[in-house]
Amino acid sequence: DNKIIIAIDGHSSTGKSTVAKQLAKALGYIYVDTGAMYRAVSLYAMRKKIIDEFHFDQEALEKDLPEIDLRFKINPETGLAEILLNGENVEREIRTLSVSKYVSKIAAISSVRKKLVEQQQKMGVDKGIVMDGRDIGTVVFPNAELKLFMTATAKDRAERRFIELRERGEDVTYEDVLKNVVNRDHIDSTRKDSPLRKAEDAIKIDNSNLTLKEQFEQILQLAKTTV
Ligand code: C5P
Numbered sequence: 001d002n003k004i005i006i007a008i009d010g011h012s013s014t015g016k017s018t019v020a021k022q023l024a025k026a027l028g029y030i031y032v033d034t035g036a037m038y039r040a041v042s043l044y045a046m047r048k049k050i051i052d053e054f055h056f057d058q059e060a061l062e063k064d065l066p067e068i069d070l071r072f073k074i075n076p077e078t079g080l081a082e083i084l085l086n087g088e089n090v091e092r093e094i095r096t097l098s099v100s101k102y103v104s105k106i107a108a109i110s111s112v113r114k115k116l117v118e119q120q121q122k123m124g125v126d127k128g129i130v131m132d133g134r135d136i137g138t139v140v141f142p143n144a145e146l147k148l149f150m151t152a153t154a155k156d157r158a159e160r161r162f163i164e165l166r167e168r169g170e171d172v173t174y175e176d177v178l179k180n181v182v183n184r185d186h187i188d189s190t191r192k193d194s195p196l197r198k199a200e201d202a203i204k205i206d207n208s209n210l211t212l213k214e215q216f217e218q219i220l221q222l223a224k225t226t227v
Helices: 016-027 034-047 058-067 097-107 110-123 136-140 154-167 174-190 212-226
Strands: 005-010 030-033 070-074 081-085 129-133 146-151 203-206
Touching (some): 005 016, 005 136, 016 129, 030 110, 034 097, 034 110, 058 110, 097 110, 097 174, 110 136
Parallel strands (some): 005 129, 005 146, 030 129
Antiparallel strands (some): 070 081
16 A cells, blocks of 8 residues: 655654654554654663763763663553653653753764664654654655654744643743753754754744644645655
């Protein structure tokens, strides 16, 4: 049949995963959140004291890479995939602001990217997949049939993320969240290996002034005309 690959990239907290999940559900596709994979590696490094506020032992991380096993498992209650780090469900823990503080440093390491990109490419061999991240349309699936690049103003993105973190009970300030969003975008866009950028053939979507429903309908239309 004519299943396709949909690659969704963009800046931090642009609602990529929200639209990717909606799209996967509507099309009966698999959804893969690649940010969760980089976040899980970061959580591993934090727990092992490989990274903290003052130091980052890149060599120790590279040495441990073969021992980091990442898998996705469907939660039967929600129908959504959750990430397992060496068998442990860390879906909640990887979403904290402290993981967000270190993840872009971890994601800049080429050996980390190589390992995760290989795993991501294997997940796409049968197509019928919606994958979101920073390098999906440029590196992971340069031949994806539909590529989207999502953006919105930093203020809009930080506001959304702030509300989300507060709803989950995290004691964060709006300023901290804004700083993190801007800082991650900077590191992600300026790193040497697979910097965040719009693929030439990606469709840019600025959702600052779109409701979730409007955005979803636009994108679903695009997907249907691509198939
Ligand atoms: O998508 P999310 O915001 O959860 O991603 C967290 C971080 O993981 C990003 O800021 C980026 O540093 C890294 N990432 C990446 N490549 C991807 C997905 C995420 O470098 N494909």
